[in-house]
Amino acid sequence: MKLLRFPSLVQQKIFELMGFHSLLILSFCSKRIKHLIQSLQRYRWKDIKFVNYSFVELNEIHITVGFDIKSERIYLFPYKGLVTNPMRVFGMDPEVSCSFDTRLCGSKYTYNTEEKQRVVQGIHDYLYQFFGSSIDYEVESMETHLPPSLKNINSSRIKVPQNTTAEQLEACFTASPNQEYIEIGGHFTGNLCPNSVILGTEYLRIYCSAMHGDDILLRFRGKRLDVGQASFHDSTIVRFLNDWRTNKTFENLKSLLINSYDYKNYDAGKLLQDVGIKKMSQSEGILRLTWQMRLLYSTFLNFPRPPHRKWIPSAFESRDYLIRDGDGEKASVFIEDHYVCFAVWNGSSCVTNHTSDKPNY
Amino acid sequence: MTSPASSSEVKYLIESSEGNTFDVSGAALRQSNTFNAMFLNIGADGPIPFTDYNEATLKKVFEYCEHSVNEENYSGPKHQDDLSKWDLNFFNEMDQKMFIDVINASNFLDIERLTSYCCERIARMLRGKNTQEMIKVITLPTxxxxxxxxxxxxxxxxxxxxxxxxxxxxxxxxxxxxxxxxxxxxxxxxxxxxxxxxxxxxx
Structure with a gap:
């Protein structure tokens, strides 16, 4: 039965009646079939929000294709023996070590771990070409070693393994240096390369216990920074506030959230005394600032209620604010216990609250 | 011979590629959106020429239409397991060539129910198969x-x-x-x- 000879309405109906995995496998059959699926099913791909490459334990790789209200998973299992690709899965050459898992054909594949980089890049190239560049491509790593560096990635979450050097961590971003969102955790010690691309990312979230985050804060060049668990010297916080106020650095910065948990408590009176802080009066009320912080789509993957999302609201209230020299830009500051919060008014939603007595986070 | 359709008893003459003609009821023909758009309101003076398709194919297509005249309105493709015994026989007794001709004719005549069932049948042939098996089904060169x-x-x-x-x-x-x-x-x-x-x- 020559599928390519059917009228396109019939072809379209057949594709519509096929599930995601069958359609993907069908696309491996030939370039013409692949292009046909692409052109006739384009409307179906419009619902795709993201593709997430998750490197989990023991070299397993889970690839999630997240549609508006559902998701499809592709599993790659490591195999130590010889793996060849006679069926050219994901359009890769026959000698690439990736193939259908013969026991569980459909969503499951096997690959040789020695060719991990080549296999994952090959799959990513195929999906990128198949679904287009308008969706988010994410890398997530929870392994005991760092993930391969892939091209055209928008966001990453990396659980840094023990004894990782700054150079090794930096190498994860070589192929996609300009990512929109990066999240670093695990055994991250705070050491980054001098001109690290991580510090230039628009949205950065860092979790690192028992370390000082001073260097990260002072060298951050992006838009929004959230730091959890790390502590900061008082002098660093003061320098940051003064540098912003005097228009010296941090011209892109829109918000900063520090939560040092039990590692440090900050004294607002001491930190704000020499930074030129202004205070809203009782009659002016308290300003509540709200903004959206980036996350990986996969963060909410297992939440019961779709749709998938990549933004999470952040907010705090404060009477204290700074006025920047030169352009008069204003930013609110809130320091209490283990929290340091800072947000520029232009870049946040600002609502004055007249009922609340005490500012809060 | 043929007249503007309003009653289901009205018969229409259909002409095949061989030049042969045969009767089809108005009720069966009305399942074809192509017919509805072209002839339903204006009628036809002579046989309706569907001369791109042979007699056997057209008869098979209208056999299906005659059978499903009294079925409830079409509401999306049925799972193969939900097809009636008659439907299953209808599909099973066709060889591949006839099946392909029926799909093409049904698509041209825009008979939604039949086209969908045929497509569902092909989709079913492809589901759960690997690339090589799919290539065999859709006869692509290896x-x-x-x-x-x-x-x-x-x-x-x-x-x-x-x-x-x-x-x-x-x-x-x-x-x-x-x-x-x-x-x-x-x-x-x-x-x-x-x-x-x-x-x-x-x-």
């Missing part, structure tokens, strides 16, 4: 066949190249001839003709 085809094409290209080279050589000679001054060309022709005349008279 990698080996493609390689063999490529070799044949390469041979053809080499042969065509040789022909082109020869043609170029001939053209070059002609060009050389054309480049001769006119007087010289006339002389050459005269000489040729004289030689020809001499050889003829000698005979």
């Amino acid at each position: 990698a080996e066949e493609l390689e063999a085809k490529q070799k044949v094409e390469e041979k053809k290209a080499a042969a065509a190249k040789k022909v082109a080279e020869k043609a170029a050589e001939t053209a070059e000679k002609t060009e050389t001839l054309e480049e001769l001054p006119v007087q010289q060309l006339v002389q050459t022709t005269r000489n040729k003709l004289t030689r020809k005349y001499l050889s003829f008279s000698n005979e």
Whole structure:
């Protein structure tokens, strides 16, 4: 039965009646079939929000294709023996070590771990070409070693393994240096390369216990920074506030959230005394600032209620604010216990609250 | 013979590619959106020509339409397991060629229910298969066949190249001839003709 000879309405109906995995496998059959699926099913791909490459334990790789209200998973299992690709899965050459898992054909594949980089890049190239560049491509790593560096990635979450050097961590971003969102955790010690691309990312979230985050804060060049668990010297916080106020650095910065948990408590009176802080009066009320912080789509993957999302609201209230020299830009500051919060008014939603007595986070 | 349709008893004559005609009820024909758009309100003076399809195919398609006249309105493709015994028999007794002809005719006549069931049948043939198995179902050439085809094409290209080279050589000679001054060309022709005349008279 020559599928390519059917009228396109019939072809379209057949594709519509096929599930995601069958359609993907069908696309491996030939370039013409692949292009046909692409052109006739384009409307179906419009619902795709993201593709997430998750490197989990023991070299397993889970690839999630997240549609508006559902998701499809592709599993790659490591195999130590010889793996060849006679069926050219994901359009890769026959000698690439990736193939259908013969026991569980459909969503499951096997690959040789020695060719991990080549296999994952090959799959990513195929999906990128198949679904287009308008969706988010994410890398997530929870392994005991760092993930391969892939091209055209928008966001990453990396659980840094023990004894990782700054150079090794930096190498994860070589192929996609300009990512929109990066999240670093695990055994991250705070050491980054001098001109690290991580510090230039628009949205950065860092979790690192028992370390000082001073260097990260002072060298951050992006838009929004959230730091959890790390502590900061008082002098660093003061320098940051003064540098912003005097228009010296941090011209892109829109918000900063520090939560040092039990590692440090900050004294607002001491930190704000020499930074030129202004205070809203009782009659002016308290300003509540709200903004959206980036996350990986996969963060909410297992939440019961779709749709998938990549933004999470952040907010705090404060009477204290700074006025920047030169352009008069204003930013609110809130320091209490283990929290340091800072947000520029232009870049946040600002609502004055007249009922609340005490500012809060 | 045919008249503007309003009652289900009205019969229409259908003409196939062989020029044969046969009756189909108005109720069955009305399942075809193509018919509805073209003839339902204006009627037809003679047989309705569906001459891209043979009699056997059209009869099979309208057999389905006649059968499903009293079925409830179509509401999306049915799972194969939900098909009636009659439906299953209808599909199972067709060979592949007839099945393909029926899909094409049903698509042209825009009979939604039949087209969808046919498509569902093909989708079912592809589900749960690996690439090689799918290639067999949709009769795509395998990698080996493609390689063999490529070799044949390469041979053809080499042969065509040789022909082109020869043609170029001939053209070059002609060009050389054309480049001769006119007087010289006339002389050459005269000489040729004289030689020809001499050889003829000698005979």
